Amino acid sequence: MTAATVHPDPDTAFSSTDRVLAAARLSTVALRSRLGGAWVILTAIFVVHQAIWWVIRANVGAEETGYTGALASFYFIVASTSLAVMTQVMPFALSLGITRRHFYIGTSLLVAAETLFSAVVLTLLLQIERWTGGWGLGVQFFEMGFMGQPNLFLQVLAYWVPLMTISFLFLAIGAVFRRWGQTGVWAVCIGLLVVVAAIVMYLTWQNAWLSFGRFFVETPTILLLAGYPLILAALSVAGGYLVLRRAQP
Amino acid sequence: MSATVAAMHGVTKRYSDVTALDDVTFALQENRIHGLLGRNGAGKTTAMQILTAQNVATSGAAEIFGERPYENARVLARTCFIRESLKYPDDYKARHVLTAASHVYPHWDRAFADRLVEEFALPVDRACKKLSRGQHSVVGVIIGLASRAPLTFFDEPYLGLDAVARQMFYDHLLADFAENPRTVVLSTHLIDEVSDLIEHVVLIDKGRVLIDEEAEALRGRAITVTGPVESVERFARGHVELHREQLGGFLRVTLSGVQPASAEPNLQFEPVSLQQLVVRTTQQNSGARLEKEVLS
Numbered sequence: 152m153t154a155a156t157v158h159p160d161p162d163t164a165f166s167s168t169d170r171v172l173a174a175a176r177l178s179t180v181a182l183r184s185r186l187g188g189a190w191v192i193l194t195a196i197f198v199v200h201q202a203i204w205w206v207i208r209a210n211v212g213a214e215e216t217g218y219t220g221a222l223a224s225f226y227f228i229v230a231s232t233s234l235a236v237m238t239q240v241m242p243f244a245l246s247l248g249i250t251r252r253h254f255y256i257g258t259s260l261l262v263a264a265e266t267l268f269s270a271v272v273l274t275l276l277l278q279i280e281r282w283t284g285g286w287g288l289g290v291q292f293f294e295m296g297f298m299g300q301p302n303l304f305l306q307v308l309a310y311w312v313p314l315m316t317i318s319f320l321f322l323a324i325g326a327v328f329r330r331w332g333q334t335g336v337w338a339v340c341i342g343l344l345v346v347v348a349a350i351v352m353y354l355t356w357q358n359a360w361l362s363f364g365r366f367f368v369e370t371p372t373i374l375l376l377a378g379y380p381l382i383l384a385a386l387s388v389a390g391g392y393l394v395l396r397r398a399q400p
Numbered sequence: 401m402s403a404t405v406a407a408m409h410g411v412t413k414r415y416s417d418v419t420a421l422d423d424v425t426f427a428l429q430e431n432r433i434h435g436l437l438g439r440n441g442a443g444k445t446t447a448m449q450i451l452t453a454q455n456v457a458t459s460g461a462a463e464i465f466g467e468r469p470y471e472n473a474r475v476l477a478r479t480c481f482i483r484e485s486l487k488y489p490d491d492y493k494a495r496h497v498l499t500a501a502s503h504v505y506p507h508w509d510r511a512f513a514d515r516l517v518e519e520f521a522l523p524v525d526r527a528c529k530k531l532s533r534g535q536h537s538v539v540g541v542i543i544g545l546a547s548r549a550p551l552t553f554f555d556e557p558y559l560g561l562d563a564v565a566r567q568m569f570y571d572h573l574l575a576d577f578a579e580n581p582r583t584v585v586l587s588t589h590l591i592d593e594v595s596d597l598i599e600h601v602v603l604i605d606k607g608r609v610l611i612d613e614e615a616e617a618l619r620g621r622a623i624t625v626t627g628p629v630e631s632v633e634r635f636a637r638g639h640v641e642l643h644r645e646q647l648g649g650f651l652r653v654t655l656s657g658v659q660p661a662s663a664e665p666n667l668q669f670e671p672v673s674l675q676q677l678v679v680r681t682t683q684q685n686s687g688a689r690l691e692k693e694v695l696s
Contacts, residue, residue, distance in 0.1 A: 155402075155403035155404065156403055156404045156405075156407075156463075156465075156466040157403045157404065157405045157465055157466065167473065170477060173503045176503040177500045177503070177504070180496040180497075180499045180500045180503075181489070181491060181492050181493070181496045184491050185491065235491075236489075239488075239489040240489050242486065243486065243487075243488055245452075245453075246480070246481045246483060247480060247481075247500075247501055247543075247547075248452070248477050248478065248480060248481070248549065249473075249476070249477075250472070250473045250476055251471060252471055252473070253473055396471070397456075399449070399454055399455050399456070400454055
């Protein structure tokens with residue numbers, strides 16, 4: 152036996168970009184079923200939503216523009232696919248010699264790109280909704296009453312940032328699951344509940360509900376949709392990485 | 401002349417109530433097929449998880465390609481770890497899994513993978529969660545072979561595979577290994593099946609290394625001696641006894657490090673297979689029937 156040790160082959164140029172790309176591609180191989188699935192569900196929700204409104208219109212007659220928050224379900228459907236990436240693809244990635252760091256970066260970039268794509272499609276659908284006077288029924292499905300922005304760029308941002316933020320949050324929750332299992336996820340849920348309860352108690356105690364409400368009315372919706380959520384998005388990405396860094400599949 | 405590709409230096413891994421690895425030290429040499437043997441729960445998987453940075457040691461150090469593996473992309477990029485318990489994403493079809501793996505490995509051999517798919521009759525358009533246990537194993541086997549990773553771990557890759565499919569795996573492993581030498585670690589219970597394949601044996605039991613030797617040296621390591629009780633007892637005296645069975649006036653003992661004695665007409669000597677040696681050595685370790693000193 153000898154003391155010689157084999158070192159990484161200097162000839163095979165190693166690039167972090169390649170590894171990040173390979174990590175992202177672990178999740179794009181089944182892109183159609185994943186992202187497609189979310190859009191199929193959204194289509195079903197849309198059809199049912201419009202059918203119900205059609206009946207309402209038929210019964211009550213044309214009234215002012217109607218809207219619901221049905222589109223919000225799409226945000227969580229998309230985000231849940233991110234959760235699945237973390238809980239199911241991550242162990243596979245590690246088996247193939249991809250580091251947690253590269254997996255997390257690759258997956259986050261992919262989530263950002265996918266949600267941007269969805270935001271662009273939602274923006275296009277919103278334009279159709281406006282041109283057709285609410286799908287001929289006076290019903291806002293994609294506008295939800297408040298989503299409208301003055302230009303297409305801000306419109307895409309208004310859809311993209313919340314979609315991406317919720318997905319990042321779900322990625323982080325997936326990271327918690329990978330590190331501490333179901334117990335960890337419950338602990339995080341309870342932790343969030345305590346934080347929300349504390350805020351509610353504080354606002355009530357300070358009689359601050361009025362100014363709390365005023366903040367949401369007075370702040371431009373683009374800041375509420377695409378500004379402040381970025382803080383949560385950044386926290387989720389950073390926190391998720393710190394959690395995943397020590398996770399063992 | 402060989403060089404170390406992976407090594408453990410006094411690695412101990414403790415979970416809250418179990419010591420999975422206890423001061424484990426061994427080294428794996430470049431371009432060889434190693435057998436990592438041991439019973440269920442002996443610590444084999446933990447050792448491989450630590451070497452591939454899926455797990456961290458409580459103390460001691462693991463290294464691959466001369467570096468610490470944890471979050472070290474430069475060396476991990478050269479590994480592939482096929483685990484028996486690995487689940488593939490639920491909605492992935494088998495071909496998704498293979499395509500994904502092909503993007504990760506620069507030396508992935510597409511034609512080889514396709515040929516294996518055909519030979520093992522893997523239904524590539526079936527969702528992974530609907531694959532049978534054996535088909536699930538085939539996916540791992542194909543990734544492990546076609547990836548051509550310089551350091552490839554197979555952790556019981558054969559679950560659910562029938563004898564024919566297992567033989568196909570061994571044949572392909574050996575043939576491809578001859579053309580594309582790399583370091584392979586094969587963790588298995590089916591020692592008889594792989595005994596011709598493996599060149600170096602690391603036997604772990606209860607988190608400790610019992611054997612770390614060339615397979616060739618081990619093959620002549622132990623013999624069984626059968627004969628009348630008295631003659632066998634006389635012959636066995638002073639040797640390390642791994643096992644003993646008595647049937648009436650006849651005694652059969654497994655001895656380590658002994659040469660057959662041709663001058664003993666009453667005694668019958670038989671070589672001990674690698675599997676027998678592993679079983680007896682493990683049993684001896686468990687029972688501590690004899691002196692602590694195992695296989696010098």
